[in-house]
Amino acid sequence: MPALADLQADVRQALTSCDATALESVLVGGRRAQGRLAIHQRHYEASLVTALLEKFPATAWLIGSAAMTQVARAFVRAHPPGHPCIAEYGSEFPIFLAAQDAEATPPYLQQFGELEWHVGQVSIAISEPALAWSQIVCVGADALPGVRFRLQSGLRYVHATWAIDDLMKVYLTGSPPDLFTLLKYNSWEFTVKLFEDEYKVPLLDPAVAARLAMVQELTLPVLLFVGLATRAATVPMLGMIVVIQTFVYPNAWIEHLVWSSILVLLLTRGPGILSLDHLVDRYFAAERRTLGGGNQLDSHALVDSRRLK
Amino acid sequence: MSHWGATADASARRTPRNAGVGLRLPHLAEVVATRPPAAWFEIHPENFLANPHAGELLQEVSQHYPISVHTVGISIGSTEGIDRAHLARLRGLVDAIDPVLVSGHLAWSTHQGAYLNDLLPLPYDDETLAVVGAHLSEVQEGLGRPYLVENPSSYVGFGTSTMTEAEFLCELVRTTGCSLLCDVSNVYLSAHNMGYDPYRFIDALPIDAVHELHLGGFTSEADEATPGGEVLIDTHAAGVAGPVWELYAHAVRRFGLQPTLIEWDNDIPAFSTLMAEAVHADQVAATTHKESRARAG
Numbered sequence: 138m139p140a141l142a143d144l145q146a147d148v149r150q151a152l153t154s155c156d157a158t159a160l161e162s163v164l165v166g167g168r169r170a171q172g173r174l175a176i177h178q179r180h181y182e183a184s185l186v187t188a189l190l191e192k193f194p195a196t197a198w199l200i201g202s203a204a205m206t207q208v209a210r211a212f213v214r215a216h217p218p219g220h221p222c223i224a225e226y227g228s229e230f231p232i233f234l235a236a237q238d239a240e241a242t243p244p245y246l247q248q249f250g251e252l253e254w255h256v257g258q259v260s261i262a263i264s265e266p267a268l269a270w271s272q273i274v275c276v277g278a279d280a281l282p283g284v285r286f287r288l289q290s291g292l293r294y295v296h297a298t299w300a301i302d303d304l305m306k307v308y309l310t311g312s313p314p315d316l317f318t319l320l321k322y323n324s325w326e327f328t329v330k331l332f333e334d335e336y337k338v339p340l341l342d343p344a345v346a347a348r349l350a351m352v353q354e355l356t357l358p359v360l361l362f363v364g365l366a367t368r369a370a371t372v373p374m375l376g377m378i379v380v381i382q383t384f385v386y387p388n389a390w391i392e393h394l395v396w397s398s399i400l401v402l403l404l405t406r407g408p409g410i411l412s413l414d415h416l417v418d419r420y421f422a423a424e425r426r427t428l429g430g431g432n433q434l435d436s437h438a439l440v441d442s443r444r445l446k
Numbered sequence: 447m448s449h450w451g452a453t454a455d456a457s458a459r460r461t462p463r464n465a466g467v468g469l470r471l472p473h474l475a476e477v478v479a480t481r482p483p484a485a486w487f488e489i490h491p492e493n494f495l496a497n498p499h500a501g502e503l504l505q506e507v508s509q510h511y512p513i514s515v516h517t518v519g520i521s522i523g524s525t526e527g528i529d530r531a532h533l534a535r536l537r538g539l540v541d542a543i544d545p546v547l548v549s550g551h552l553a554w555s556t557h558q559g560a561y562l563n564d565l566l567p568l569p570y571d572d573e574t575l576a577v578v579g580a581h582l583s584e585v586q587e588g589l590g591r592p593y594l595v596e597n598p599s600s601y602v603g604f605g606t607s608t609m610t611e612a613e614f615l616c617e618l619v620r621t622t623g624c625s626l627l628c629d630v631s632n633v634y635l636s637a638h639n640m641g642y643d644p645y646r647f648i649d650a651l652p653i654d655a656v657h658e659l660h661l662g663g664f665t666s667e668a669d670e671a672t673p674g675g676e677v678l679i680d681t682h683a684a685g686v687a688g689p690v691w692e693l694y695a696h697a698v699r700r701f702g703l704q705p706t707l708i709e710w711d712n713d714i715p716a717f718s719t720l721m722a723e724a725v726h727a728d729q730v731a732a733t734t735h736k737e738s739r740a741r742a743g
Contacts, residue, residue, distance in 0.1 A: 140606065141573050142525040148566055149557040163569075166602035166640060167671025173602035173639070175670055176679065180564040217560035221519025221532055224496035263498045290498065 148174075152181045153214050185213040188223050189230060192257055195308040196234070196250045199243075208234050224261070228254055245299035245319060252301050255293040262291030298322050300330075336385045353377060361403070364412020371400040461546045462486040462512050465661075465706040465727035467720040468682075469507065471500055476717055478503050484721065486512040486546070488707045491539050492519045501539070508543035514658070514707070515545040516627075519561070522581045522595070523554035523568045529561075533588040540589050547658055547705065549594035549627045550585070552578065552615070569604035570614035579622045586624075594658055596627040599680035600636035602671075611636070612650035619655045626651060628701065629660035630694045631686065631709075635678035648697050656701040661686045661694060661727060662709035683712035685723060694727070695734040703735055 144163070151157040155178060157164075157171050164170035189209040190197055197205040212233050218226040231250025235242055268286075276284055300320040307313050320327045328351065332343035341349070353373050360370040375397060382393045408414045466486035469477060471493055477484075487507060494501045507513070519532055540548060553565035568574045578595075586593045595618065597611060609617065615626060628651060637644035663684030669677040686694075686708070694706075708723040 141569065141577060144569065144604065144606075145525055145554060145557050145566075149560065149562060152562055152564070152566075153560070163605050164602050165605050166600070167669055167675065167677070168673075169671045170602050172670030172672075173677065176601045176677070177564050177566060181562055184563050218563060219559055219561060220529065221492045221521075221555070221561050221563075222496035222535075223492065223563065261497045261499045263502055 148177075152178050153217060182210060182213055185218065185223070185226065186210055189213070189227050192227050193230065193250060193253055195253045195305060196231070196246070198308055199249060199304075200234075200246070208237050211237070230254070245297075245301055245304070248295075248297045248299055249301045249304060252295050252297065252305055255295055256305070259291045259293055262289075264289050264291050300327065338380065338384055350377065364408040364414050365417075367408035367412060367414050368404050371404040375400050375404070462705050463703050465708060465724040465731070466512075466514065467717075467724050468516075468707060468709045468711065469504075470711060470714055471497075472714050473717045473720075474500055474503050474507075478506055481510060482717060482721060484511060484724065486514060486705065488514040488516050488547075488709075490518050491515050491536055492517065495535050495539060505542060508545075512546040513543050514547040514549065514705070515540055515543070516596075516707075517548070517550040518565070519555070520550045520585055520593075521554045521556040521561075522550060522585065523552065523566075523574065523578055524556045524581075525577055526556065526558065528581050528584050528588070529556060530588075533585065537589055540591070547594060548589060548591055549596055549658060551596045551598055552611075552618075553598045565598055567598065567600055567602055567604070570607040570609040570611060572608070575614065575617055575621065578618060582618075582622050582624055592625055594625045594627040596629050596660065597632050598636070599629070599632040599664075600640050601677060601679075603640060610642070610650075612647050616650065616652055619652050624655070625657045626655045627658040627660060628656045628697060629662070630697050631660065631662045631664060631690050632680060633697075634687075634690045634693050635664050635680055638678050644693055645696055648693070648700055651700075653700060656697075657704060659694070659697055659701070659704050659706040660709055661690065661706060661723075662711075663687065681712055682709045684710075685719075686727075691726075691730055695730055698731045698734040699738045703731055706731065 144160075147157075147159040151160055151174055157174050160174065161171065164174060166173040186206060186209045189212065190202070190205065193205070200208075209230070212230055216229060216233065231247045231254060234250055235247035267289075298321060300322065304317075304319055307317060318326065320330055325347075329344050329347045332338060332347045332350075336346075338346045354377075357370045357374050360366055361374075378393050378397055378400075382390060462485045464485035466488060467484055469487035469489050476482075477487070489504065494504050504513075515536075517536060520528065520536070522528070551565050552568065554568060555562045555564060555566055568578070582593060582595065595615070597615060600611070618624060619626065628648070630648075633644045633647050636642075637647055662680065662682045663686060664678045665681040665683055666676050666678055669675040671677070698704075706724075706727050708720055708727060710720055710723075
C-alpha cells in the first residue's frame with residue numbers, strides 16, 4: 138500500500154477518535170507537532186457540531202444545549218459526513234440521539250428530531266407551480282399508464298405517534314403555555330382534545346361529548362350489524378349525524394345524507410329477516426301461540442279457524 | 447424580475463481585475479435585493495448544492511455579477527480518488543452559472559467514504575505530486591474548465607516531505623500546466639506557523655501561473671506545540687491584518703493585477719464591511735502597481 142494512503146488512514150483515525158499515536162514520528166510543526174494536529178481535530182469536530190446545533194435548535198431547546206452538544210460530539214465521531222454538502226448532514230442524528238441512554242430519553246425525542254430535520258429541509262426547498270387540471274386532462278388515454286406524478290420537493294409526510302407538532306408549535310411561537318401536556322395519538326386525551334379543538338360541539342363538555350360519541354360509535358354499529366334493537370339503534374345514530382352536520386362538518390352533507398337514508402330505511406321498515414330482531418320476533422310469536430293455545434282468541438287462532446272452515 | 451436563462455449582463459462574463467468578496471448565505475438575500483456595487487463574487491458551491499432555495503438566488507446573482515466557484519469538497523489529494531458523484535453535481539452548478547474562475551485547495555478531506563470537513567495537509571513528495579496531478583486532470587476534465595489550485599493554510603506538516611510547499615506548487619504547474627490561486631493570508635500564516643519566509647515563498651511561485659489572489663482574516667492563539675508561542679489560525683473571522691496587506695502588495699508586484707478576493711466566513715460582518723475591505727484591496731493594488739510600473743518604466 139502506498140505511504141500516502143497509510144498516512145491518510147492515520148490522520149482520519151486521529152480526527153475521529155483523537156488517537157494520533159501512529160503519527161507521532163512523522164508530524165512536523167512547532168516543537169510538539171501533535172499539538173498542531175489538535176487544530177485539525179478541533180476544526181473537524183467543532184464545524185460539524187456547530188452544523189448540527191444549527192440544524193436542530195428545537196431539539197437542543199428540548200434536551201438542553203449541554204446534552205445536545207455532548208451527543209452531537211459523539212455523533213460526529215461515530216458518523217462522519219458521507220459527502221461535502223454539510224446541509225445534507227445529520228438526517229440520522231435523531232435516531233442516534235434517541236439511542237443514547239434510552240431509558241432517560243423521552244419516548245418522543247426521535248420523532249421530534251425527525252420532524253425538525255424535515256422542517257429544515259422543507260425550509261430550503263423550492264415549491265414548483267402546482268399542476269392545473271387543464272394540464273392533466275390533455276393527457277391522452279393511451280399515455281395515461283405512463284404518467285407519473287411527482288410531489289412538491291417541499292412536501293414531507295412524517296408519521297408520528299405523539300403530538301410532536303404541538304410541541305414544535307410551542308418552540309416556534311416562543312411563548313410556552315403555563316401548562317403543556319404532550320399527547321400521544323390514539324390516546325383518550327387526544328380524543329378529548331379533538332372534541333375541544335377540532336369538533337367544538339356546543340353545550341356538552343368535551344370530555345362528556347367524547348365519551349358519549351365513543352360509547353355510541355362502539356355499540357350502535359354492532360347492534361345494527363347483528364340487527365338487534367335495530368330501530369332503536371338508528372335513533373341515536375341519526376341524532377349524532379344531525380349534530381355533526383349542524384355543528385362540525387356542514388360541508389359533508391352528501392355523506393351525511395347517504396348514512397341517514399340507510400338509517401331512516403331501517404328505522405321505518407325494520408331490519409328484515411336477516412337479523413336477531415327477526416329471531417326474537419319469531420321466538421315471542423311462538424311463545425304467545427303456546428300460551429294462548431286454549432280457547433283464547435288471538436289473531437293466529439283466528440286465521441287458523443278460518444282455514445279450518 | 448430576471449428570467450432563468452436570460453442574457454446575462456455583459457460585465458458578468460468578464461474576468462474581473464478589481465477585488466471581489468466571498469458571497470455567504472447570510473448576505474445572499476441582501477445582494478439579490480440591493481445589487482451592491484461588488485466587482486465579483488466567489489461562492490463555495492457546497493453551500494448551494496444542497497440548498498435549492500439558495501441555488502435559485504445564486505442563479506439570479508450570476509446574471510449580474512461575475513462568479514468564481516471555489517470548492518471545498520473536491521478532495522484533490524485523497525489517495526482513494528475524486529468523489530465522482532460530487533464532481534457531477536459540481537459540473538451541474540458550474541454549467542448553470544458559468545463562472546469566470548473555478549478553484550480548490552491543495553489538500554485532502556475524504557477517506558473511505560467519510561468527508562472530514564477540513565482541509566487536511568499533504569506530504570510534499572513525488573507520490574503526492576502524482577496523486578494530485580492525476581486528480582487535477584480528472585477534475586478539469588469533469589468540469590470542462592481549468593481548475594486553480596490554492597496553497598493551503600498549514601499548521602502541521604510531514605517529516606517525509608521531500609519538497610517545500612512552494613517547490614511542490616512549482617512542480618505541479620510544470621507537470622500539469624495548471625494555474626494557481628495564491629492565498630496571501632495563507633502564505634503569511636503558514637510561513638509563521640511552519641517557520642519560513644513568506645516573501646521568499648511568493649518569490650518562488652511561478653510568475654505566470656498565479657491567476658487569483660485571496661485575502662482573509664486569521665486568529666492568533668496559544669500554540670500547544672510550542673509553549674509560549676502562538677499559532678495563527680485561518681478562521682476567516684476578522685479583517686485582513688496589516689502585515690498581510692504588505693505581503694499582498696508584494697504579491698501584486700510579482701504577479702501583477704490579479705482578481706483578488708476578500709474572504710470572511712465566520713462572525714460575518716455587515717456586507718458594507720466586506721465592500722470596504724475590497725475597496726482597500728483595490729487601493730493597495732493600484733498604488734503598488736503604479737509604483738512598480740514607474741520603477742520599471
